[in-house]
Amino acid sequence: MTAAIDVQNVTVRYGDVLALDDATLQVDAGRVTGLIGMNGSGKSTLFKSIMGAVRPERGAVRIGGLTPAAARASGRVAYVPQSEDVDWAFPVSVRDVVMMGRYGRLGITRRAGSADRRAVEHALERVELADLGDRQIGALSGGQKKRAFVARSIAQDAETLLLDEPFAGVDQRSEATIVRLLRELASGGRTVLVSTHDLHALPDLADEAALLLRRVLFRGSVREALTPERLAQAFGLERSAPRTANNAECSETAERTHPTEQTGETA
Ligand SMILES: Nc1ncnc2c1ncn2[C@@H]1O[C@H](COP(=O)(O)OP(=O)(O)OP(=O)(O)O)[C@@H](O)[C@H]1O
Numbered sequence: 292m293t294a295a296i297d298v299q300n301v302t303v304r305y306g307d308v309l310a311l312d313d314a315t316l317q318v319d320a321g322r323v324t325g326l327i328g329m330n331g332s333g334k335s336t337l338f339k340s341i342m343g344a345v346r347p348e349r350g351a352v353r354i355g356g357l358t359p360a361a362a363r364a365s366g367r368v369a370y371v372p373q374s375e376d377v378d379w380a381f382p383v384s385v386r387d388v389v390m391m392g393r394y395g396r397l398g399i400t401r402r403a404g405s406a407d408r409r410a411v412e413h414a415l416e417r418v419e420l421a422d423l424g425d426r427q428i429g430a431l432s433g434g435q436k437k438r439a440f441v442a443r444s445i446a447q448d449a450e451t452l453l454l455d456e457p458f459a460g461v462d463q464r465s466e467a468t469i470v471r472l473l474r475e476l477a478s479g480g481r482t483v484l485v486s487t488h489d490l491h492a493l494p495d496l497a498d499e500a501a502l503l504l505r506r507v508l509f510r511g512s513v514r515e516a517l518t519p520e521r522l523a524q525a526f527g528l529e530r531s532a533p534r535t536a537n538n539a540e541c542s543e544t545a546e547r548t549h550p551t552e553q554t555g556e557t558a
Contacts, residue, residue, distance in 0.1 A: 295482035301350030325497035366395030369444035379429035392447030434465025
């Protein structure tokens with residue numbers, strides 16, 4: 292079976308910081324895969340590589356057999372970025388953000404039709420934000436913002452969903468709603484790759500797990516991933532802790548993503 296996401300020997304450097312070192316990962320459709328790694332292990336960089344927002348020095352990525360650019364252009368892949376990467380002051384409503392998921396389908400006039408509006412309302416209902424569609428995106432709680440971005444992915448009807456730390460700073464209701472939705476989407480045949488620090492939530496969330504420390508150390512069942520030996524390896528308790536790069540000293544800085552954009556283009 293061809294992997295829905297195929298990351299082959301990807302190496303990414305920011306200046307002299309080696310963020311990914313020969314990372315290889317296959318992610319299957321129809322399941323939720325949890326991406327686990329310590330701060331700075333390269334999780335966001337892996338997502339940005341899959342989205343084509345950073346250019347690997349070596350290696351290749353395919354999404355459903357397509358290059359990242361082609362997968363993005365066809366709307367097959369949706370990305371829920373880390374909250375810090377989003378400019379929340381951007382003056383758009385929650386409904387506008389969710390409508391952005393439909394942009395690939397709007398055609399040349401960019402005018403939303405009734406099917407688009409129905410898809411947006413349906414997505415808002417699924418994330419339990421139907422009452423807050425008119426609110427400015429920046430005026431939502433952390434968990435509600437995450438749910439708005441998940442709604443955008445649902446409205447987009449993307450085959451592949453990438454979520455970077457969707458549970459960070461999120462209330463329990465939002466976490467439960469997002470976990471339930473991701474499981475439903477995977478059951479419906481979607482490919483879901485989600486990074487999280489929350490190891491306790493992993494068994495409920497994911498069918499598979501991948502451990503990352505600049506390279507993929509392990510990919511397999513959640514139970515096998517959570518063994519003390521594997522976690523010690525992934526969290527740098529053994530010899531090879533990653534260099535802790537100080538972002539302030541780095542020449543490149545990640546740009547902020549408008550709520551209306553799919554990615555922060557950094558390369
Ligand atoms: N734009 C950038 N410029 C320079 N270095 C960067 C940039 N983005 C990330 N890095 C560095 O690359 C490494 C991997 O960062 P990345 O954000 O991918 O890790 P992460 O696993 O997502 O971390 P976290 O869990 O803290 O979000 C880190 O050392 C980080 O400091």
